[in-house]
Amino acid sequence: MHTHIRNLITFLACAVILPWTPGCSYRSPGDQNILQAGNGAEVQDLDPHVVSGVTEHRVLSSLFEGLTDADAATLEPVPAVADRWEVSDDGLHYTFHIRPEARWSNGDPVTARDFAYAWRRILSPAIASEYAYMLYCLKNARAYNEGKLRDFDQVGVFAADVETLRVELENPTPYFLSMQNHFAWFPVHQPTIERFGRMDERGTAWTHPGNLVCNGPFILDDWLPNEKLSVRKNPYYWDAGSVLLSGIDFHPIENLQTEDRAFRSGLLHLTATIPLHRVAVYRRDRPEILHIHPYFGCYFYRMNITRPPFDNPLVRQAFALSINREEIVTNVLKGGEQPATAFVPPGDTKYPAIDVLCFDVERARTLLAKAGYPDGQGLPPVNILYNTSEAHRTIAETVQRMWKENLNADVRLLNQDWKTYLSSMNTLDYEMARSAWIGDVADAVNFLECFQTDVGNNRTGWSSPEYDALIDQAYAEADVTKRSVLLQQAEALLLEGGPIIPVYFYSWKFLMSPEVKGFTPNILGYYRWKNLYLDPGE
Amino acid sequence: MALFLLKRFGEFVPTLFIIITITFFLVRLAPGGPFDSEKRVSPEVLAQLEAHYHMDRPLLRQYWDYLSGLARLDFGPSFRKPSRTVREWLLLRLPISIELGIYALAFSLVFGLGAGILSSLRQNSLLDHGATSLAMLGICIPAFVLGPLLVLVFGLWNDWLPIMGWTTPAHKILPSITLGAAYAAYIARMTRGGMLETLSQDFIRTARAKGLRESRVVLRHGLRSGIQPVVAFLGPATAGLLTGSFVVETIFLIPGLGREFVESAFNRDYTMISGAVLVYAVLVMGLNLVSDIVLAWLDPRIRAR
Numbered sequence: 073m074h075t076h077i078r079n080l081i082t083f084l085a086c087a088v089i090l091p092w093t094p095g096c097s098y099r100s101p102g103d104q105n106i107l108q109a110g111n112g113a114e115v116q117d118l119d120p121h122v123v124s125g126v127t128e129h130r131v132l133s134s135l136f137e138g139l140t141d142a143d144a145a146t147l148e149p150v151p152a153v154a155d156r157w158e159v160s161d162d163g164l165h166y167t168f169h170i171r172p173e174a175r176w177s178n179g180d181p182v183t184a185r186d187f188a189y190a191w192r193r194i195l196s197p198a199i200a201s202e203y204a205y206m207l208y209c210l211k212n213a214r215a216y217n218e219g220k221l222r223d224f225d226q227v228g229v230f231a232a233d234v235e236t237l238r239v240e241l242e243n244p245t246p247y248f249l250s251m252q253n254h255f256a257w258f259p260v261h262q263p264t265i266e267r268f269g270r271m272d273e274r275g276t277a278w279t280h281p282g283n284l285v286c287n288g289p290f291i292l293d294d295w296l297p298n299e300k301l302s303v304r305k306n307p308y309y310w311d312a313g314s315v316l317l318s319g320i321d322f323h324p325i326e327n328l329q330t331e332d333r334a335f336r337s338g339l340l341h342l343t344a345t346i347p348l349h350r351v352a353v354y355r356r357d358r359p360e361i362l363h364i365h366p367y368f369g370c371y372f373y374r375m376n377i378t379r380p381p382f383d384n385p386l387v388r389q390a391f392a393l394s395i396n397r398e399e400i401v402t403n404v405l406k407g408g409e410q411p412a413t414a415f416v417p418p419g420d421t422k423y424p425a426i427d428v429l430c431f432d433v434e435r436a437r438t439l440l441a442k443a444g445y446p447d448g449q450g451l452p453p454v455n456i457l458y459n460t461s462e463a464h465r466t467i468a469e470t471v472q473r474m475w476k477e478n479l480n481a482d483v484r485l486l487n488q489d490w491k492t493y494l495s496s497m498n499t500l501d502y503e504m505a506r507s508a509w510i511g512d513v514a515d516a517v518n519f520l521e522c523f524q525t526d527v528g529n530n531r532t533g534w535s536s537p538e539y540d541a542l543i544d545q546a547y548a549e550a551d552v553t554k555r556s557v558l559l560q561q562a563e564a565l566l567l568e569g570g571p572i573i574p575v576y577f578y579s580w581k582f583l584m585s586p587e588v589k590g591f592t593p594n595i596l597g598y599y600r601w602k603n604l605y606l607d608p609g610e
Numbered sequence: 611m612a613l614f615l616l617k618r619f620g621e622f623v624p625t626l627f628i629i630i631t632i633t634f635f636l637v638r639l640a641p642g643g644p645f646d647s648e649k650r651v652s653p654e655v656l657a658q659l660e661a662h663y664h665m666d667r668p669l670l671r672q673y674w675d676y677l678s679g680l681a682r683l684d685f686g687p688s689f690r691k692p693s694r695t696v697r698e699w700l701l702l703r704l705p706i707s708i709e710l711g712i713y714a715l716a717f718s719l720v721f722g723l724g725a726g727i728l729s730s731l732r733q734n735s736l737l738d739h740g741a742t743s744l745a746m747l748g749i750c751i752p753a754f755v756l757g758p759l760l761v762l763v764f765g766l767w768n769d770w771l772p773i774m775g776w777t778t779p780a781h782k783i784l785p786s787i788t789l790g791a792a793y794a795a796y797i798a799r800m801t802r803g804g805m806l807e808t809l810s811q812d813f814i815r816t817a818r819a820k821g822l823r824e825s826r827v828v829l830r831h832g833l834r835s836g837i838q839p840v841v842a843f844l845g846p847a848t849a850g851l852l853t854g855s856f857v858v859e860t861i862f863l864i865p866g867l868g869r870e871f872v873e874s875a876f877n878r879d880y881t882m883i884s885g886a887v888l889v890y891a892v893l894v895m896g897l898n899l900v901s902d903i904v905l906a907w908l909d910p911r912i913r914a915r
Contacts, residue, residue: 116692117693119692119693198658200658200659201655202649217655218654274662274692275692275693275694277693279693280693299776299863327861330774333761333766334773334774334863336766337761337774339773339774490876491641491643491876491878492640492642494648495642495643495646508648529650
């Protein structure tokens with residue numbers, strides 16, 4: 073009680089006095105060598121087998137490390153916990169050699185068994201991991217995860233000894249090595265997991281500060297929910313010598329304006345994103361802090377092909393041809409986005425991007441007439457469903473105008489909150505819906521597999537046996553060039569009368585103080601934290 | 611008085627029960643569930659998740675389980691924050707929102723009462739007009755304008771005050787002013803009105819005629835009766851301050867319950883919404899009860915009834 077009274081009096085005194093005392097600074101960066109990073113939403117948890125999402129990925133990639141890591145620029149696999157590996161000629165068998173000096177943050181050695189244990193854990197049905205599908209490239213992993221197979225020994229992972237991990241894949245997966253830096257593949261420390269619960273138990277306290285044992289460049293120091301999550305340098309990390317930061321403070325700031333103000337007041341070195349309208353201001357006034365890089369994501373409209381008028385492929389194509397993507401990107405978004413002339417964004421080095429979509433009003437009108445709606449006559453009204461966001465609304469208004477002008481179509485806007493919007497999409501209760509896909513791995517198949525028949529992410533009712541077959545063939549194809557050709561054919565099929573209208577390719581936009589060094593952009597928005605350092609000299 | 615209290619408590623419990631029930635069913639009727647996301651989870655995983663949170667049981671059974679949990683003060687696990695329970699989370703968040711509410715209330719009382727008394731004493735003076743206009747402004751400017759404005763002036767243009775977080779006393783100044791400003795303005799107007807009415811009454815004239823010092827007349831005799839509207843307003847005001855902090859918490863990045871409440875509703879974190887609603891309901895009803903009791907104690911007429 074006394075402390076409350078004291079606090080109250082201090083507060084009142086401050087309220088009266090402080091506004092009149094200029095000159096005293098509250099911008100105390102504390103330890104100069106700790107990176108202050110904005111991180112969007114509050115992390116749900118720190119269990120790599122339970123979480124899903126970008127904010128969690130950022131934090132987890134500072135705490136844990138997989139068999140390989142990705143080069144910050146090219147995303148090519150580089151040695152991490154495994155210092156070398158061999159791949160069989162058919163691309164189905166991998167042998168990883170765990171580096172003997174790899175340690176957990178409590179000093180225990182990291183072994184091949186830790187990986188086998190972790191993969192068994194994420195694939196256990198009971199833990200209900202939303203990202204377990206990332207491991208479906210392992211032999212029999214899917215059957216085990218879906219409860220159809222009980223014996224984990226039949227799943228394609230085997231710890232031959234402490235330092236040797238053998239992996240067998242279902243299909244040759246060219247991106248298998250480069251996705252090892254995704255949290256779904258991270259090892260976990262068995263004694264720690266089992267000190268707080270069963271192996272496959274969700275939501276135990278092992279992830280809380282003081283309990284968490286990890287193997288990455290940083291360790292968990294403190295986690296004040298909705299306030300700050302602090303990680304500090306891990307002295308047991310095998311490559312601790314090259315980690316230059318003393319730590320990172322992740323600030324969960326969901327509101328874009330609030331994050332922007334925090335950066336401007338000097339509280340953050342790095343933001344998660346930028347409000348749309350601030351991009352032009354920073355471009356003019358402070359271009360040195362504004363970062364805009366290509367991002368492996370596509371913004372598109374889904375069409376429900378179970379409802380008129382989009383049950384007709386000609387109508388779908390007409391709509392796709394009659395939006396001016398260049399205008400949307402240059403006049404509406406203005407943030408370095410690229411017009412989407414395909415569904416797969418450029419960036420997969422193995423996949424030559426195709427260029428199918430264009431802006432061709434004449435052809436669109438012809439197609440619409442052929443579909444039985446000359447000059448839009450008789451075309452039923454169409455609702456564009458979008459979740460609450462200023463940007464989504466602005467883009468929807470722009471395409472609404474374009475379709476009115478070019479096709480004489482009666483397009484209306486329908487706004488729903490995030491979960492209602494998802495529910496409408498899942499139950500196919502919409503005509504057209506704003507959508508997005510951000511790649512988990514830099515591979516075209518990650519985009520294209522969404523539209524196979526009956527895949528959960530399809531959400532359009534679209535089904536093409538030809539398309540399904542092409543994707544399945546691509547899965548089984550070991551030759552990278554042949555695989556790309558198959559995927560290109562599939563993508564062309566998806567875009568010509570398929571259920572989607574790509575609008576633009578995302579850009580990765582954020583603010584970074586000039587004192588942050590060692591940053592290299594990449595198309596997955598991946599931060600390799602151990603490369604970063606602070607140099608306040610400039 | 612005892613009967614009055616008993617009656618009010620008798621209303622308290624059934625109201626709370628109705629609120630719990632409506633919330634429980636309403637959140638589950640809303641479209642979309644806690645596990646819907648942009649990248650859709652497979653039916654197998656979804657079934658496992660629902661089994662984990664006992665959502666595969668019949669709804670009435672879930673309701674019964676929830677009620678029996680509440681009886682043990684167990685609010686259930688959070689759907690969105692797997693390693694935390696709702697109780698743990700509420701205990702972490704609620705004190706911060708209460709602290710913010712108390713400071714905002716203190717601010718609004720000090721400035722509201724002060725401005726109200728001063729302008730009633732110098733009616734139609736420049737001071738009075740100034741204070742009245744300022745109060746009008748305070749009522750009109752919403753927190754989502756005032757907050758960023760204060761941040762701009764005190765945090766970005768001048769490096770005077772911290773603008774984010776909830777750690778040192780200095781961090782608490784701008785959020786408390788932002789939250790309390792509108793209430794300070796209301797209180798100022800009420801105090802001025804109440805005081806003007808009181809100061810023109812006979813017993814004040816008597817007090818002055820007896821030769822009492824003006825300060826004693828105003829503070830001892832005038833204020834006691836003059837602030838009665840303010841006291842009546844204080845219950846709902848406190849409840850409003852404690853529950854209405856979402857905007858301020860978002861602007862100043864305060865880890866309070868207001869933000870949690872809104873976010874959990876958007877995330878369909880069923881147990882968290884129910885828990886937060888329950889806490890807010892207890893707060894609002896409890897504070898109104900306290901305000902009624904204080905009013906009864908201040909005013910002999912109510913006491914006699």
